[in-house]
Amino acid sequence: xxxxxxxxxxxxxxxxxxxxxxxxxxxxxxxxxxxxxxxxxxxxxxxxxxxxxxxxxxxxxxxxxxxxxxxxxxxxxxxxxxxxxxxxxxxxxxxxxxxxxxxxxxxxxxxxxxxxxxxxxxxxxxxxxxxxxxxxxxxxxxxxxxxxxxxxxxxxxxxxxx
Amino acid sequence: xxxxxxxxxxxxxxxxxxxxxxxxxxxxxxxxxxxxxxxxxxxxxxxxxxxxxxxxxxxxxxxxxxxxxxxxxxxxxxxxxxxxxxxxxxxxxxxxxxxxxxxxxxxxxxxxxxxxxxxxxxxxxxxxxxxxxxxxxxxxxxxxxxxxxxxxxxxxxxxxxxxxxxxxxxxxxxxxxxxxxxxxx
Numbered sequence: 001x002x003x004x005x006x007x008x009x010x011x012x013x014x015x016x017x018x019x020x021x022x023x024x025x026x027x028x029x030x031x032x033x034x035x036x037x038x039x040x041x042x043x044x045x046x047x048x049x050x051x052x053x054x055x056x057x058x059x060x061x062x063x064x065x066x067x068x069x070x071x072x073x074x075x076x077x078x079x080x081x082x083x084x085x086x087x088x089x090x091x092x093x094x095x096x097x098x099x100x101x102x103x104x105x106x107x108x109x110x111x112x113x114x115x116x117x118x119x120x121x122x123x124x125x126x127x128x129x130x131x132x133x134x135x136x137x138x139x140x141x142x143x144x145x146x147x148x149x150x151x152x153x154x155x156x157x158x159x160x161x162x
Numbered sequence: 163x164x165x166x167x168x169x170x171x172x173x174x175x176x177x178x179x180x181x182x183x184x185x186x187x188x189x190x191x192x193x194x195x196x197x198x199x200x201x202x203x204x205x206x207x208x209x210x211x212x213x214x215x216x217x218x219x220x221x222x223x224x225x226x227x228x229x230x231x232x233x234x235x236x237x238x239x240x241x242x243x244x245x246x247x248x249x250x251x252x253x254x255x256x257x258x259x260x261x262x263x264x265x266x267x268x269x270x271x272x273x274x275x276x277x278x279x280x281x282x283x284x285x286x287x288x289x290x291x292x293x294x295x296x297x298x299x300x301x302x303x304x305x306x307x308x309x310x311x312x313x314x315x316x317x318x319x320x321x322x323x324x325x326x327x328x329x330x331x332x333x334x335x336x337x338x339x340x341x342x343x344x345x346x347x
Contacts, residue, residue: 046200046304059269060304063295088210088302090203 023062025069032072039068039081044093052095202302202321209235209316210300217267217275217289229316232342233262234309234335236286236326237298239270240278242306248325253285255331260339261311265289268298268306311335313342 027033040054045061053061064085071081085093097103204210213224228235236252238245256263265286267275272291279289292298301310311320320338322330 049197059295063299067296067299087203088299089304090201090302092200 023065025065027072035078035081036065036068036072039078040065042095043068043085044095046089046093198305199323200304202318204302204310204318205321207318209310209312209318210297212290212297212300214266214290214292214297217265217272217291218279218284219288221288223264223288223290225316228264228312230314231262232260232314232339233264233312235264235266235301235312237266237268237292237301237303237306237308239268239306240274241270242268244325245307246282248307248327249282249285251326251328251331253283255326255335256285256287260336262287266298266301266303267291268303269293269295311338314346 025033025036027036037054041052043053043064045051045053045056045058045064047058047060048056051061053064067084068081071084076084082094091097091103097106099107209225209228211225213222215222234255252263255261263286265288267289269292272293275289275291279286290297295303301308305323307322307325309322309326310318311322313319319342320334322334326335
């Protein structure tokens with residue numbers, strides 16, 4: 001139990017140690033601040049992939065945030081900063097990849113799959129329906145037979161009465 | 163008529179299996195890829211413009227110094243474990259005289275870096291100090307070690323992400339160096 005408590009305590013201290021390096025950036029305009037947070041939200045941290053650089057505390061993420069900050073301070077626009085990052089780290093750095101021949105499959109793939117599923121689904125339903133109409137034909141044959149049998153039955157019952 | 167319908171039916175029956183097999187194939191291929199290897203968009207482009215102080219002597223290393231000869235720029239740090247593992251191969255490559263090896267000491271303490279070189283040996287022609295990692299960003303460095311093969315025109319021709327291994331030397335670097343040499347003559 002004591003060991004468990006010690007472990008918990010250690011965990012708490014360790015988490016605090018990790019959360020410690022938070023840099024506070026000061027901006028000269030609200031717009032720049034908005035761009036800063038937008039960009040650090042949209043850019044991928046390349047070391048801890050699946051995290052953006054806003055969420056990540058890795059050194060590279062901090063450096064990239066610092067880079068964005070300095071570029072904004074130097075009067076660079078949002079597009080210029082994105083271009084800077086893509087030139088060095090490739091489209092991979094963007095969580096929102098651009099639409100170009102290389103990424104056509106990426107963007108259109110889900111749509112294509114959806115339409116494929118739609119076509120297959122329609123065909124499956126259509127096939128099912130035509131089978132049902134076959135059933136209906138059979139049942140109309142059956143109905144004729146049933147009528148015939150009924151009339152036969154009536155005739156026989158008439159005979160019984162007599 | 164019925165025969166073709168039967169074959170159609172059996173084809174349809176195997177369609178899910180076929181899709182499944184293709185999917186497994188794609189996923190299996192995906193497992194062999196390393197998501198940490200982000201292809202560099204800098205390949206085929208001139209080296210980024212930079213000027214950095216040297217580690218062990220006065221002076222600077224700048225992008226214009228990386229012209230005229232085939233060179234390898236190796237981003238390393240004393241805190242980087244994988245750099246330690248490639249050190250021997252980098253040393254061998256440097257000694258072979260095939261290529262001029264430059265060091266980019268990335269986000270390191272100068273004292274630690276010097277000690278590291280003293281202890282393990284210095285394979286580098288010169289070492290440029292990138293204390294805050296700003297030049298590393300220019301080069302698209304996102305971890306160490308990373309190595310860039312640069313041709314005589316100062317164009318980045320290849321990037322090795324992670325430690326250089328003997329097979330990377332023999333299969334990637336040496337053939338490319340030979341090719342560049344043939345382009346030079």
